[in-house]
Amino acid sequence: MNIQQNIRVAVDAIVFGYSRRQLHVLLIRQKFGLLKDRWALVGGFVQDHEPLSEAVQRELREEAGISVDYLEQLYTFGDDVHRDPRMRVVSVAYFALVHTEKYQLIADSDAEDARWFPIDELPPLAFDHARIIQTAYRRLQGKLSYQPIGFDLLPEHFPFSDLENLYCTILNTEIDRRNFRKKMLSFGILEETEHSAIQKSGRPGKLFKFNSLKYNDLKEKGFVFEIKFA
Amino acid sequence: MNIQQNIRVAVDAIVFGYSRRQLHVLLIRQKFGLLKDRWALVGGFVQDHEPLSEAVQRELREEAGISVDYLEQLYTFGDDVHRDPRMRVVSVAYFALVHTEKYQLIADSDAEDARWFPIDELPPLAFDHARIIQTAYRRLQGKLSYQPIGFDLLPEHFPFSDLENLYCTILNTEIDRRNFRKKMLSFGILEETEHSAIQKSGRPGKLFKFNSLKYNDLKEKGFVFEIKFA
DNA sequence: TCAAAAGTGTTGAGTTTACACCCATGC
DNA sequence: GCATGGGTGTAAACTCAACACTTTTGA
Structure with a gap:
């Protein structure tokens, strides 16, 4: 059993917040590399002995300083082999909601370069993150009708x-x-x-x-x- | 950008067929290794430059000799770090349906040791495959009510x-x-x-x-x- | 002519839609 | 007292649930 593979596993989080009558998405600024100055989803590589869901929570803590109120796996993006131009990366995307109070907390904290953007005023995004956000948005729209998840966006x-x-x-x-x-x-x-x-x-x-x-x-x-x- | 990781990426397919008033799942027999004589889902490792969905279709062709009529991503199993005891494997599971005609075709073919099992008479399964099948079964039950996918199980x-x-x-x-x-x-x-x-x-x-x-x-x-x- | 499964309509209950006016508060 | 947004009921249309007998075929 000695399979060699050259594929990386990452996680990304699409975090939604709701404030001033608008739906917002949490983005962070890439500080270095090829995509410097582009905004991107919170995310990163999974550690060897780390469960996927813990990897997401760690990234949320490290990069944006938050814990979320609702978290579920969204979709795994791995059909486009060049979605990250540097190497083959398969990314497991998670869908998250935060209560408006916490939302305020982050918006203030800028230990990291994290910001909320209204869903219809997104800046240019890294990789295929715009598409990932669209997928998440549709999931949110769908779920709102048959699961009481709207409450996780309110105080x-x-x-x-x-x-x-x-x-x-x-x-x-x-x-x-x-x-x-x-x-x-x-x-x-x-x-x-x-x-x-x-x-x-x-x-x-x-x-x-x-x-x-x-x-x-x-x-x-x-x-x-x-x-x-x- | 030199991230080292020791995680493998695999795909698994849960293929449903319907025949003689019963829902069936396609399983293959492990021929070697630790889990010899256990039944398992069709699946395997993803190749470095291969899209995930193509990997599933390849495995379905190679291991069971079929192409399916409906295929969608189900869930990515990667929270249990020891789901495969040999190494860390993250598996992207796909949910598939085949028309009853094709169903017959495979049932006959035994170039590979592939068989259909009624959903409520599953043999002992490798890894966490029993759980994966449960997840797929619930998805099927859910989707039947709001998408016309039942037709992909009939002639x-x-x-x-x-x-x-x-x-x-x-x-x-x-x-x-x-x-x-x-x-x-x-x-x-x-x-x-x-x-x-x-x-x-x-x-x-x-x-x-x-x-x-x-x-x-x-x-x-x-x-x-x-x-x-x- | 009998057994087996296919085909077919109506009624009452419950749910969904459409719609407009009064109420409490701050300025 | 007026502007602003909160709170409330009813009637018509529609959809859903319950229910049983007739038809076609092969044996």
């Missing part, structure tokens, strides 16, 4: 209008406010808190909280989260 | 009852025959042919044919295939 407590706006923005669609609220509340996975949002103008909305225990409980009993739009 | 022409039975078997559920047929036909992606099935007993059923052009056409216009059960 723990949020007004209903933020949730609604998140869906409108990411799915790029109009939603009937009344029907959306009715449906969302009918699941019984949101709790109304006593607090209200602080707003510039208009009537303050009550803050809600996603009850993940309740959700898991219902899910075990066969409940499926599903939200669609006209 | 080109099939009686309605075979389609219905395929759904029942794979999803492990009972289906109302009338409602199922009504829904399926309402999509307008099936064509009734003039031919009838040849049967041991009972009234022969008309043969149907999946019209993939029509499906792609409708899909572009926003149609979504979706079939659920009570």
